Structures are given as C-alpha cells and as structure tokens.
Amino acid sequence: MVEAILFAATRPLTVAELAARMPEGCDPTEALAGLRRTYAGRGVVLERIGEGHAFRTAPDLSFLMQAETVETRRLxxxxxxxxxxxxxxxxxxxxxxEEVRGVAVSRGTLDQLIEMGWVRMGRRRMSPGRPATFVVTEVFLDHFGLESARDLPGLAELRAAGLLESRPPAEGLGLPLAGGPGDDDMEPDDPAPVPQELFDDE
Structure with missing residues (x-):
C-alpha cells in the first residue's frame, strides 16, 4: 500500500499522510524501511526529502533524465x-x-535584444556626442539562417511570403539612415531600408 501511494504521489508524503490514507491501525514506518532496502541499488530509489518520502531516479542515473529544452520568448x-x-x-x-519608429525607445527594449544576443553595440559615430550605434550579431544571422545582413528579405520577398499586404509603403520612411557624414568609421555594407509594412497593425 505504501509503495502504491508513493508511486502515484505528486510530492513527498510524510508518515502521517501515508497513515491517513491506509486502513486504521497501519503503521507505514516499517514498510518504508523495507521499501528502502528493496529499492537499494535499483534504478528507482526511495528517498527521504525533509519530513516526506518519495521515489526518485537513482542519483547515478540522473544523466539519463537530462534533456535540452528550448525556451520560447515572445518579443x-x-x-x-x-x-x-x-x-x-x-x-x-x-x-x-526613434526617428523611424516615431516614438522613444526604452532602455529595456534594447537591453532585451542585447541580452538575447541578437544585438550588440557597434562603433561610436564620429559626430558630436560620439553616439553609440547598434548592429545585429552572428547569433541573429544564425537564428534566421542568414549568411549576412545582405540576405535579409526585401519588400517583394516579404509580400510573396504573405508577410506584408500588397500595397506600397507610406512615403518618407523608405530612405536608409546610414550613409551620412561619419559613416566611413562605421560597419560597412549597410543593408536596405526596413519596409514600413513591418510596423503596420495587424
């Protein structure tokens, strides 16, 4: 009875909890000692966890239970x-x-992208204030199966994939930001501008 109760339990159970589930007059203490001897050296062992008791995988076989999991994080x-x-x-x-988005960019947003390893700090602009720049990383390229930023899909490809509506982008946001004064000290090979449809409400 003790073996059956512990096998089905979702958490360690104390002697009192075991006794409460068994017929009146039963004392699970001796049964626990017997089960501990029976399962010694087996793949599953009976362990005492705090005041409770539970079946657990034998410590020397714990490596068999390890598995890699993918953490899903929604941006x-x-x-x-x-x-x-x-x-x-x-x-x-x-x-x-911020000029492209039309709203301020919170520090937390950039911190999240940097923490994920998709964005890193680039070189500082040779302009007043020496502002820092941001670029995507090799981790970002690898995640999306890209050899370089030049392989990012263009407007026509995004429409063909059904990711954009078949209408022209709004005026004023089709010009790339790179290429201005001081860009000679920046990362080379600036990609094409981001399509406006990426920011349209669904």
Missing amino acids: SRAATETLAIIAYHQPVTRTEI
Missing part, C-alpha cells in the same frame, strides 16, 4: 520593430531608431 511589438530597424539600417543610433 514585444516595440522589440520587434527595433530589431527590424537595426537589422535593415545598421549601424544605427538610438536617435535614428
């Missing part, structure tokens, strides 16, 4: 837009990102 709309702007306009400053 916010702000993070998605910021990432797209960096990918298509790199190297790009925070001010330039």
Whole structure:
C-alpha cells in the first residue's frame, strides 16, 4: 500500500499522510524501511526529502533524465520593430531608431535584444556626442539562417511570403539612415531600408 501511494504521489508524503490514507491501525514506518532496502541499488530509489518520502531516479542515473529544452520568448511589438530597424539600417543610433519608429525607445527594449544576443553595440559615430550605434550579431544571422545582413528579405520577398499586404509603403520612411557624414568609421555594407509594412497593425 505504501509503495502504491508513493508511486502515484505528486510530492513527498510524510508518515502521517501515508497513515491517513491506509486502513486504521497501519503503521507505514516499517514498510518504508523495507521499501528502502528493496529499492537499494535499483534504478528507482526511495528517498527521504525533509519530513516526506518519495521515489526518485537513482542519483547515478540522473544523466539519463537530462534533456535540452528550448525556451520560447515572445518579443514585444516595440522589440520587434527595433530589431527590424537595426537589422535593415545598421549601424544605427538610438536617435535614428526613434526617428523611424516615431516614438522613444526604452532602455529595456534594447537591453532585451542585447541580452538575447541578437544585438550588440557597434562603433561610436564620429559626430558630436560620439553616439553609440547598434548592429545585429552572428547569433541573429544564425537564428534566421542568414549568411549576412545582405540576405535579409526585401519588400517583394516579404509580400510573396504573405508577410506584408500588397500595397506600397507610406512615403518618407523608405530612405536608409546610414550613409551620412561619419559613416566611413562605421560597419560597412549597410543593408536596405526596413519596409514600413513591418510596423503596420495587424
């Protein structure tokens, strides 16, 4: 009875909890000692955990239970837009990102992208204030199966994949931010501008 109860339990059970589930007059203490001897050296062992008792995988076989898991993290709309702007306009400053989005970029948004390893700090602009720039990383390229930022899909490819509506982008946001004064000291090979449709509401 003790073996059956512990096998089905979702947490360690105390002697009192075991006794409460068994017929009146039963004392599970001796049964626990017997089970501990029976399972010694087996793949499953009876362990005492605090005041409770539970079946667990034998410590020397724990490596068999290890498995890699993929953590799914959903990007916010702000993070998605910021990432797209960096990918298509790199190297790009925070001010330039805000000019494209039309709203301020929170520090937390950039911190999240950097923490994920998709964005890193680039060289500083040779302009007043020496603003920092942001570029995508090799981790970002590897995640999306890209050899370089030049392989990012263009407007026609995004439409063909059904990711964009079949209408022209709004005027004023089709020009790349890179290429201005001081860009000679930046990362080379600036990609094409980010399509406006990436920021349209669904």
